Amino acid sequence: MAKVVAFSFGRKMSNTDVMLKEVLKKCEEAGHEIQFVRPDDLDIKPCTGCCACVVGIMSGRNNGKCIHKDDFHILEDAYYSADALIIGSPVYETSPSGTFKTFCDRFGPSHDLAFLTEAKKERLERDGENALLPDERVFKPRVGCLVGVGGARTENWTIFTIPIMYESMMSAGVDVIDTHMYYGAMNVQHVLGVPEQMERMDRMAQNILDALAADSDDERKKWRGTEEGACPVCHQSMFRVHQGSDRVECAICGIDGKVALVDGKIVYSFSREQQDRSRMKYAGKLEHRNEIADGAMTQKKVENLAELKKPYQHIGE
Numbered sequence: 001m002a003k004v005v006a007f008s009f010g011r012k013m014s015n016t017d018v019m020l021k022e023v024l025k026k027c028e029e030a031g032h033e034i035q036f037v038r039p040d041d042l043d044i045k046p047c048t049g050c051c052a053c054v055v056g057i058m059s060g061r062n063n064g065k066c067i068h069k070d071d072f073h074i075l076e077d078a079y080y081s082a083d084a085l086i087i088g089s090p091v092y093e094t095s096p097s098g099t100f101k102t103f104c105d106r107f108g109p110s111h112d113l114a115f116l117t118e119a120k121k122e123r124l125e126r127d128g129e130n131a132l133l134p135d136e137r138v139f140k141p142r143v144g145c146l147v148g149v150g151g152a153r154t155e156n157w158t159i160f161t162i163p164i165m166y167e168s169m170m171s172a173g174v175d176v177i178d179t180h181m182y183y184g185a186m187n188v189q190h191v192l193g194v195p196e197q198m199e200r201m202d203r204m205a206q207n208i209l210d211a212l213a214a215d216s217d218d219e220r221k222k223w224r225g226t227e228e229g230a231c232p233v234c235h236q237s238m239f240r241v242h243q244g245s246d247r248v249e250c251a252i253c254g255i256d257g258k259v260a261l262v263d264g265k266i267v268y269s270f271s272r273e274q275q276d277r278s279r280m281k282y283a284g285k286l287e288h289r290n291e292i293a294d295g296a297m298t299q300k301k302v303e304n305l306a307e308l309k310k311p312y313q314h315i316g317e
């Protein structure tokens, strides 16, 4: 038996809640343990940017402890207990909700698989059996699914939602196997009156069940979404184009590719090396962990900083 956990950032018992509950219901019927969490019902304070969590991990003082005393530990515990995660958010201003973003900020570097893996290695080398180690559940492989719900009839009004929602799977290194955007939700009072959307959630549940039953790691983490997408790693199609060149960057993975016009069709290509350094994979996370570790060690000091700040201090005070 595995554990399937859903986080819904939508209104209580509205579209997002019920779509995620449909996935959980199917997983429970298949014999798995389930948990449904509504972060909006908890006290989750926004990140202050103090970086105490990152310093805690890097210095070996703790495992990324946050200065806030709130309900975040409930989300952390639910997330780490999961073998499969489904995260759902309504679309607000073309993007996921503010609480969703707050969750991602709090679940950032302090929950990054590379930060925690390196910390574990360093501490074991230094302190042996007395080492203060991260929660072992951090290192467990997980699969993830993302669901967005937009009221707008025009899909473009949901455009940043799924790409930004990858953030919720990025730090922990969750393998995203399926994503779905339900748009045009304003057309019907409730998704329970839209059978094809509920059936799509049954498909998502089946994708999770198949991944959980896989007998190899490649089979477990393979993409099971309905659309392939142009990026071969995240299977989405959100790129930054570099004007005047053939260079494109996947906004989600942070990897470079090339774009060409072949027989009147746009074709994107990403080298194996680039695919391997996606930030959705360990190597990409390690690259970023190392740049932060290096940046902290080599940061250039600004002479007379207190003096230089003085002309700005009175503004807005």
Ligand SMILES: Cc1cc2nc3c(=O)[nH]c(=O)nc-3n(C[C@H](O)[C@H](O)[C@H](O)COP(=O)(O)O)c2cc1C
Pocket: 010, 011, 012, 014, 015, 016, 017, 089, 090, 091, 092, 093, 094, 095, 149, 150, 151, 152, 153, 157, 158, 183, 184, 185, 186
């Ligand atoms: C502040 C606000 C902004 C919204 N912006 C968008 C938007 O940009 N695009 C869209 O498709 N729907 C937008 N919506 C509509 C919601 O996505 C829609 O009501 C959705 O069904 C909410 O999900 P829920 O029913 O699970 O709570 C917005 C709603 C609110 C309250």
